Amino acid sequence: MPSKRDPILVAxxxxxxxxxxxxxxxxxxxMPRGKITAxxxxxxxxKTTFFNLLTGFDKPQTGAWSxxxxxxxGLAPWQVARRGMVRTFQLTKVLGRLTVLENMLLGSKxxxxxxxLPFFWRKQERSDSARALEILERFKLGAKxxxxxxxxxxxxxxxxxxxxxxxxEPSLVMLDEPMAGVNPALTQSLLHHIKDLKNQGMTVxxxxxxxxxxxxxxxxxxxxxxxxxxxxxxxxxxLSSTAVVDAYLGAHHDTDLRELVREMEA
Ligand SMILES: Nc1ncnc2c1ncn2[C@@H]1O[C@H](COP(=O)(O)OP(=O)(O)OP(=O)(O)O)[C@@H](O)[C@H]1O
Numbered sequence: 001m002p003s004k005r006d007p008i009l010v011a012x013x014x015x016x017x018x019x020x021x022x023x024x025x026x027x028x029x030x031m032p033r034g035k036i037t038a039x040x041x042x043x044x045x046x047k048t049t050f051f052n053l054l055t056g057f058d059k060p061q062t063g064a065w066s067x068x069x070x071x072x073x074g075l076a077p078w079q080v081a082r083r084g085m086v087r088t089f090q091l092t093k094v095l096g097r098l099t100v101l102e103n104m105l106l107g108s109k110x111x112x113x114x115x116x117l118p119f120f121w122r123k124q125e126r127s128d129s130a131r132a133l134e135i136l137e138r139f140k141l142g143a144k145x146x147x148x149x150x151x152x153x154x155x156x157x158x159x160x161x162x163x164x165x166x167x168x169e170p171s172l173v174m175l176d177e178p179m180a181g182v183n184p185a186l187t188q189s190l191l192h193h194i195k196d197l198k199n200q201g202m203t204v205x206x207x208x209x210x211x212x213x214x215x216x217x218x219x220x221x222x223x224x225x226x227x228x229x230x231x232x233x234x235x236x237x238x239l240s241s242t243a244v245v246d247a248y249l250g251a252h253h254d255t256d257l258r259e260l261v262r263e264m265e266a
Contacts, residue, residue, distance in 0.1 A: 008033040008172055008203045009054070009085070014063030016049055016227075023049040024060065025227040031172070036194065036204040038214040038235070041224035042248050047207045048090060050224070051176055055087045056080045068171065087174035088161040090207075096150030100141055103149050103160060104132035108167050132167065139163040139193065155186030162193055166202070173197055175206040179213055191217055215239060223247065 007030035016024040024046040031037055039047050052058035054065060056077040064073050067085050075083075094103055108128045136142045139159045144152065152160060158178055165173055178190055194217055197204050208214055214221060214235060221238040223231040225247040231238055238244055 004030045004032045006033050007031055009065065009067050009205075011054065011063065011065035014050070014053060014060050014065065016046075016053055016058065016060040016063075022046075022227045024053060026050065026063075026224075026229055029222065029229055029232075031203065031205055032220055033203050034198065034201070035219040036198050036206070036217055037220040037222060038218035039205060039207045039222050039224065040209070040211070040214060041230075045224040045247075046227040047224055048176060051087060051174055051207065054080075055085065055174065081168065081170070084168070084171040085174070086165045086168065086170040086172070088158075088165055088176055088178065090176045090180060092154075092157045092161045094149045094152070094157045094160050094164075096148060098149055099146050100136065100149050100152070100160060101129065101132055101145040104136065104164050104167060105129065106164065108132070128167075135163050135166060138196075140189065153183070153186075155182040155190070158182055158190060159186070159193065162190075162197075166197065170202060172203045172205065175204065177207055177209065179208060179210050187213075211239060 009031040011026055011029050013028075014024055014026040015022070039050070041047055049058065053060050053063065056072075056075050056079065060073075064071060066072060067080075067083060070083075072080055072083065072085070095106070098106070105125075105128055108131075133142060133145060136145050139162070141152075141156065141159060141163065144156070149157065149160060158181070162173075162175065162178065165175075175194070178194065179187060182190060191213065194204060194206070206218075218235050221232060221235050222229055223238060223244050230247060231241055231244050233241075
């Protein structure tokens with residue numbers, strides 16, 4: 001796979017199997033800095049497992065990877081997050097019994113108040129709250145700051161998770177199926193926020209099945225099938241490549257890829 005000029009993340013020989021099933025078998029991959037990269041592939045291709053491995057939520061049998069030039073394999077998820085690489089989940093991990101604002105504050109790296117003197121702690125808390133409210137406004141969730149997160153719609157929870165992910169000013173944001181379960185009314189807003197992350201200087205890596213969204217928002221596409229990376233490139237080329245279409249259709253995946261290719265050819 002091609003080298004990038006200044007990749008933010010580089011992974012080598014990452015292998016994860018579960019009881020004889022190979023989930024991830026990535027020989028080498030580099031994530032371009034400052035771009036929006038889509039990680040696509042049929043169901044069971046290993047995308048979520050790869051996310052879990054890179055962010056410390058799972059451990060591979062072999063593999064090494066570095067973020068911002070420093071090795072991070074073996075670090076716990078919170079250590080990975082503290083270095084500036086954060087992720088969201090396919091099923092959101094928003095806590096329904098906490099308010100929207102409290103959920104935001106959980107995403108703050110300053111959640112070590114007990115180690116600080118009360119005065120500094122309160123000051124810190126105030127500045128965290130101010131930042132959280134400012135981000136919530138941006139995500140149009142400001143009016144909901146004091147509501148329980150359980151009262152949010154599925155799409156609003158996705159927005160909240162994304163908002164929480166950027167509390168610590170990460171340099172890489174990894175989104176696992178940001179569009180899944182989001183009603184059409186919120187789709188545009190989510191797309192806008194993803195593009196906005198890039199405009200603010202962050203690198204974005206996202207897993208997505210909606211190929212229209214991939215084509216619309218991604219600068220670069222990486223394709224996984226059966227644990228391996230089988231193609232990468234700009235969306236227009238990758239999405240119409242025979243190998244990619246075959247990987248999807250061969251997996252009998254219910255995809256809109258064929259329709260998209262037809263549209264692109266028209
Ligand atoms: N904890 C686990 N135990 C056993 N097998 C697993 C586990 N996690 C993943 N797998 C298997 O690893 C393979 C890759 O799964 P993974 O969920 O990473 O794929 P995916 O590309 O994210 O799929 P989807 O698009 O459907 O979310 C699948 O065969 C899956 O059944």
